[in-house]
Amino acid sequence: xxxxxxxxxxxxxxxxxxxxxxxxxxxxxxxxxxxxxxxxxxxxxxxxxxxxxxxxxxxxxxxxxxxxxxxxxxxxxxxxxxxxxxxxxxxxxxxxxxxxxxxxxxxxxxxxxxxxxxxxxxxxxxxxxxxxxxxxxxxxxxxxxxxxxxxxxxxxxxxxxxxxxxxxxxxxxxxxxxxxxxxxxxxxxxxxxxxxxxxxxxxxxxxxxxxxxxxxxxxxxxxxxxxxxxxxxxxxxxxxxxxxxxxxxxxxxxxxxxxxxxxxxxxxxxxxxxxxxxxxxxxxxxxxxxxxxxxxxxxxxxxxxxxxxxxxxxxxxxxxxxxxxxxxxxxxxxxxxxxxxxxxxxxxxxxxxx
Amino acid sequence: xxxxxxxxxxxxxxxxxxxxxxxxxxxxxxxxxxxxxxxxxxxxxxxxxxxxxxxxxxxxxxxxxxxxxxxxxxxxxxxxxxxxxxxxxxxxxxxxxxxxxxxxxxxxxxxxxxxxxxxxxxxxxxxxxxxxxxxxxxxxxxxxxxxxxxxxxxxxxxxxxxxxxxxxxxxxxxxxxxxxxxxxxxxxxxxxxxxxxxxxxxxxxxxxxxxxxxxxxxxxxxxxxxxxxxxxxxxxxxxxxxxxxxxxxxxxxxxxxxxxxxxxxxxxxxxxxxxxxxxxxxxxxxxxxxxxxxxxxxxxxxxxxxxxxxxxxxxxxxxxxxxxxxxxxxxxxxxxxxxxxxxxxxxxxxxxxx
Numbered sequence: 001x002x003x004x005x006x007x008x009x010x011x012x013x014x015x016x017x018x019x020x021x022x023x024x025x026x027x028x029x030x031x032x033x034x035x036x037x038x039x040x041x042x043x044x045x046x047x048x049x050x051x052x053x054x055x056x057x058x059x060x061x062x063x064x065x066x067x068x069x070x071x072x073x074x075x076x077x078x079x080x081x082x083x084x085x086x087x088x089x090x091x092x093x094x095x096x097x098x099x100x101x102x103x104x105x106x107x108x109x110x111x112x113x114x115x116x117x118x119x120x121x122x123x124x125x126x127x128x129x130x131x132x133x134x135x136x137x138x139x140x141x142x143x144x145x146x147x148x149x150x151x152x153x154x155x156x157x158x159x160x161x162x163x164x165x166x167x168x169x170x171x172x173x174x175x176x177x178x179x180x181x182x183x184x185x186x187x188x189x190x191x192x193x194x195x196x197x198x199x200x201x202x203x204x205x206x207x208x209x210x211x212x213x214x215x216x217x218x219x220x221x222x223x224x225x226x227x228x229x230x231x232x233x234x235x236x237x238x239x240x241x242x243x244x245x246x247x248x249x250x251x252x253x254x255x256x257x258x259x260x261x262x263x264x265x266x267x268x269x270x271x272x273x274x275x276x277x278x279x280x281x282x283x284x285x286x287x288x289x290x291x292x293x294x295x296x297x298x299x300x301x302x303x304x305x306x307x308x309x310x311x312x313x314x315x316x317x318x319x320x321x322x323x324x325x326x327x328x329x330x331x332x333x334x335x336x337x338x339x340x341x342x343x344x345x346x347x348x349x350x351x352x353x354x
Numbered sequence: 355x356x357x358x359x360x361x362x363x364x365x366x367x368x369x370x371x372x373x374x375x376x377x378x379x380x381x382x383x384x385x386x387x388x389x390x391x392x393x394x395x396x397x398x399x400x401x402x403x404x405x406x407x408x409x410x411x412x413x414x415x416x417x418x419x420x421x422x423x424x425x426x427x428x429x430x431x432x433x434x435x436x437x438x439x440x441x442x443x444x445x446x447x448x449x450x451x452x453x454x455x456x457x458x459x460x461x462x463x464x465x466x467x468x469x470x471x472x473x474x475x476x477x478x479x480x481x482x483x484x485x486x487x488x489x490x491x492x493x494x495x496x497x498x499x500x501x502x503x504x505x506x507x508x509x510x511x512x513x514x515x516x517x518x519x520x521x522x523x524x525x526x527x528x529x530x531x532x533x534x535x536x537x538x539x540x541x542x543x544x545x546x547x548x549x550x551x552x553x554x555x556x557x558x559x560x561x562x563x564x565x566x567x568x569x570x571x572x573x574x575x576x577x578x579x580x581x582x583x584x585x586x587x588x589x590x591x592x593x594x595x596x597x598x599x600x601x602x603x604x605x606x607x608x609x610x611x612x613x614x615x616x617x618x619x620x621x622x623x624x625x626x627x628x629x630x631x632x633x634x635x636x637x638x639x640x641x642x643x644x645x646x647x648x649x650x651x652x653x654x655x656x657x658x659x660x661x662x663x664x665x666x667x668x669x670x671x672x673x674x675x676x677x678x679x680x681x682x683x684x685x686x687x688x689x690x691x692x693x694x695x696x697x698x699x700x701x702x703x704x705x706x707x708x
């Protein structure tokens with residue numbers, strides 16, 4: 001369809017590739033989209049060949065999503081300027097530390113079509129003491145286009161294997177949400193849409209800090225009553241954190257995949273929980289560095305850095321007392337507090353107000 | 355304190371005994387309560403002695419909560435009339451199938467003091483086709499006294515062992531909630547109060563049906579994305595079910611222990627999940643009866659009967675289409691539908707409205 005909007009997936013990691021796959025399954029089904037889905041590839045050589053060539057020839061991202069066949073209407077393009085000038089819809093799915101530089105680069109080409117739209121799939125928000133900022137805001141401000149957000153309980157590989165899951169789109173303009181629901185919804189990837197873009201992103205970013213606390217419970221050998229309590233307190237603190245810093249928050253997202261479901265999966269399994277359990281088992285005496293080396297082959301944990309960032313924000317805003325779970329988790333992870341302090345913090349004779 | 359209200363725990367199972375313990379730790383701390391806590395014991399002989407005598411002499415409920423020392427201000431009383439005429443506050447914590455007969459019996463003595471109060475800790479509601487009724491309503495109507503509700507992510511034994519957990523009190527009159535929070539709140543058992551008594555009870559009752567669905571996910575070998583999606587859909591259906599049948603529902607309870615936390619623990623572990631996993635593993639060909647015999651020593655599962663009761667209510671109210679998870683879970687559990695139908699039900703091309 002010559003008149004359909006062309007979609008560009010910005011990012012070719014495992015989640016970017018899984019998303020390109022499902023989007024490319026949908027674009028031929030609707031006249032509002034061009035069949036071809038562009039995936040922007042930051043070119044690199046893998047097994048002696050360019051990654052973009054591997055994707056376009058073998059229809060597989062052999063480096064980041066091996067074993068998954070990609071639809072033939074995915075076109076890997078290593079030239080960023082070409083990606084931008086050819087596309088109408090941008091799906092941003094890159095590591096959070098690269099969002100600002102990538103957006104600046106996209107802006108610098110100055111070739112974006114008027115009427116373009118974006119959706120942010122990055123799991124993370126900007127947390128730097130005084131500043132709490134969603135990437136949707138950065139994208140809207142810098143690129144001058146509307147930006148929605150998508151998040152959910154989604155392990156990339158499992159979505160790529162078409163295991164049933166759900167995700168949540170947060171929107172400001174309902175018409176845009178209708179369009180993006182068509183683009184993303186698959187029988188194995190069901191999309192619910194909620195008003196407001198911030199809550200979806202805040203949950204996606206900060207759940208990892210709660211997973212650290214949940215992992216401490218596991219490492220301390222605490223039972224399901226206690227772990228459920230910590231997860232519940234975490235859910236509440238994420239929600240209240242969102243309400244403190246953003247205006248477009250309502251309870252809808254708690255009921256959605258980006259809210260409660262993502263929190264559950266993140267706190268039940270995953271690297272943050274396992275590493276935090278190891279930390280607590282050793283009474284906080286084993287360093288995160290050693291744990292990352294032993295358990296993650298040197299990769300960095302996201303939950304611990306989220307903990308630290310959230311804590312600094314709370315201090316900068318004088319809000320430590322309002323977020324006891326975030327604070328005690330930070331104190332255990334970074335200030336030498338005993339892991340058992342996690343429970344002692346809440347185990348007191350003060351009656352909770354209501 | 356001669357003027358303090360006397361508390362009577364109606365029920366001496368493991369949860370009743372654990373609750374008597376924590377309440378008896380609190381009554382001496384507040385002038386509004388009489389120190390002594392009565393526990394009504396339906397007399398039985400255990401190891402050659404009356405259960406009430408064991409509790410009063412050994413300060414331990416050796417039959418239902420062995421190994422846990424009970425405070426000496428707990429007084430086991432086997433005479434129901436004496437329990438009623440001596441008390442001001444009734445904590446109802448008996449198996450749900452005995453609520454109606456017990457309430458009728460209490461009423462028949464006609465000795466209840468004016469100004470008495472009750473709180474319902476029974477996990478269950480009445481579900482009989484056309485009738486959906488909370489036990490708080492039965493108690494209020496039959497006994498003519500206000501009745502609150504308490505529920506949460508609480509395994510009795512763990513609460514008795516003072517492992518940290520939380521619970522939720524649902525109330526109509528805030529003053530009553532203030533009183534009951536004092537009565538129940540312990541450093542290891544933190545109480546939040548929410549307005550409305552029904553949601554607390556509906557969650558406590560129907561979560562078990564969702565646990566059956568969650569167990570099917572486990573038995574089918576599905577990943578965390580999928581199980582989280584099913585739990586999320588279940589959370590939504592419980593909440594919507596509550597909204598359909600009761601007027602005092604708001605989203606508060608979802609954030610509380612009686613809501614999301616209890617659902618999480620119930621769907622992650624416990625007998626309903628394990629037995630449903632076994633059922634799905636055998637493609638639904640192994641009977642519940644056999645599974646209960648093998649895995650529970652012949653005890654009955656609560657989740658399956660809840661499933662059946664909820665289904666009959668939905669049929670009687672023509673609401674099958676609004677609760678697809680409850681319906682498909684019933685169809686798998688009782689109508690020979692394949693376990694994989696659980697996912698097929700949601701895995702479709704229909705876009706979810708918003």
